Amino acid sequence: MKPHEFKLTEDGIRAVLPPLEADIMEHMWKVRVATAGQVYEYMKKKHPEIRRSTVSILMNRLCEKGLLERTVDRGRGGMRYVYSVTTTREEFEENVVKSILDALMNNFREATYAYLSKMKK
């Protein structure tokens, strides 16, 4: 996933993902595979007012962004969608840094070089 915007005022992955999506991803990187129902149970503890629909929409949005993958699982209790992470957190962070640095180099090449060389010292 290539971030389209970077929020300077937010911490961690919230800088590139909306807060609820970031919460879901934090959890998904821990568990790696989960159903929307399981993620809903986790999210409810943090956001008691959240609804199943919200979690389902956000998880499918994360699929569209390429961070999650949806597959049909036939297990106990019948057929259901199971979501799994497509990248590790480290790979995701690497991608974010690469995208931002590429954008900076394309738009402010000299200033970026100057700043990076200062940082090295």
Next chain:
Amino acid sequence: MIYLLPALEILMVIHEMGRFGALLLASSGGALTLMYFLAGSRKIGKRMIPVDREEMEWLHEGITRLSKRAKIKPPKVYLLDDYIPNAYSFGNNIVLSLGLFEVLDEEGILAVAAHELGHIKNRDTRLFPIVMYLRFLMMTLTGAVLLLGSPLAKVSSLILYIAYEVERSKFMKKREFKADRAALKILDVPLSLKRALEELKYYEDLRASVKVNGIPSIEPGIDRDERTRSRLIDTHPSYEERIARILMYSNILNFQIK
């Protein structure tokens, strides 16, 4: 009225175009009948998986129980590989999308299934395709009259077509309300249908809001913009209309039970 308007259009085509009109009518009628049977035999799509009784006993048993109460043969139930919550019926079959299972609990899913059983009981699964094919026939005949008919026939044909669309919309909405009413009579908890519709409305609003604003939030989006939809030819009543009627029918049912 839904059948009278196409009959009037047919009479007008024959009167206006004589033998050519009769030929046009026979060929378009034949083509639509063929389409009706072909479509009927190909409705089971690749993404539709029959419900396994062992895997989803609660769903199978729930639908069988509701069918008995509705005094109809239990339908065949399919699951659709689609993350958008959706349900529909055709013939004696019910299709529930997997997305439905993500946003509704078991009670809500059975409520949605009960609405589809209502359509089957009310014979809508047989009626709706006929109404749809009559619409295609109306379109074809109106198009032919607009191209080849006299000025008076052109105006009359157009009026008949518009009247048919309005009538079709009224007819389809009435059948949706009737299916809700049938569902309320067979559900263990009649208001579970209201709760399911509220959740589905919430889903639709939120999804539209996320699409437009790109900012997901917990709060539902604003109600759908009524100006963008033509109430005159909509075939489905809004969630609000259905919920209001469900509350009304529930009160009547409670009163009858007491």
